[in-house]
Amino acid sequence: MNLESLKGRHLIDPEDFTMEELQALLDLGLKMEARPEDYADCCKGKIMGTLFYEPSTRTRLSFESAMLRLGGQVLGFSDAAVSSAAKGESLADTVRVMDDYAHTLVMRHPREGAPKLASQYATVPVINAGDGGHQHPTQTLTDLLTLQKYRGAIENLQVAFCGDLLFGRTVHSLLKTLCRFPGMTFYLVSPTELRIPGHLRDELQHRYHITLHETPHLDDCIEKIDLLYMTRIQKERFFNEEEYVKLKDSFILTRDKLKTAKEDLMVLHPLPRVNEIQYEVDEDPRARYFEQATMGVYIRMALLSAVMGVKLA
């Protein structure tokens, strides 16, 4: 499988790409990680536009790092307050203009569905870098690359998602994607108030006929799982400060909690963390979230080069 089919394509939802295309991207990501120097000039002359209407450190910088490592250039804004949006410009108009300035657009927006709207006005590929509590497909690519590199085949895994599963867009995208791999079992560990959205549960059960084991206790599954995906309880997703304070400390991973877990468990976290993974866990070899952040750059290099259809060495 080559990556020709991804040229000019948008990535708004992880399901925009077929399983073969996802695998081809992962393969390229691993090659880029192994020999980044081979790809240092492949995006020379290309510009990536960043439209970040919401604060982001990791995602934006890893996209920028990816583009710079490919020899390309970057322009854009990282705060809606300094863009024309502050003057009342519509998203559609901003996209129409940026479309002429860049060869691909990377967008983060607090509104769910905003990147899809952008893709309807863009002629260049639009990449969703997170839209509200909806989807975050490039984090999913990052998670898959980490699994591929440190685990090997992505199949027959028992996976637990823990924390804010209601607003956690990284969870929605990864869960939706892992359902497409064979033999997966899912445990969804969250307070009742932060269980996955009804529409997602409905869709997954209807389309993939999977069983989702929902529990408020990590102890119920910690011994069985191969992957533990921790998430932060995100303050900015709450309408109500009181609710946030009540729930934020509910699910904290400690060294003690990992005592009964498998030796080859992998702990991932999209970062940033607040206190949901104690610093003592960082020393545990099962903690892979910093390697995961590193993988984010390589998979974004693969994605950018694929959607812009550049010639690879």
Add this chain to the structure above:
Amino acid sequence: MIEVTAIQKGIVIDHIPAGKGLKVFEKLRLDRRKSPSVLLMHVSSRKRGTKDIIKIQDDLTVDLRILGLIDPGITVNYIENEQIIDKKEATLPEKVSGLFACKNPRCITAVDECAQPEFTLVPNGKIQYRCSYCEELTEYRL
């Protein structure tokens, strides 16, 4: 007993749940049509006990989507020469746009007029539609 005679040509909207006839009348904007129409409420029905009926003379157009969203059990008889020439059941439309808004306050469609959502009926036995932008389900009945 009120008697309403048969129409020569037009539409009979039948099996409207009793009491919902006025809503059908309003949603189809029959007050704005030039064709004569009549709304019968709480008519006796063998199946339902009572039902509402609307008769529209000389006009054969009706939006079955709207009827489906009010009640999928509604039927429409098309009349020519006082004979039923066609009979259709109101069904829930698979795709809808322009009839209602997404219920998700975080959806881009709540703030951006360029984003006109298309809703797709979810086959889960409830009357729920998935927003084409945010995927949230909106439970809908007119």
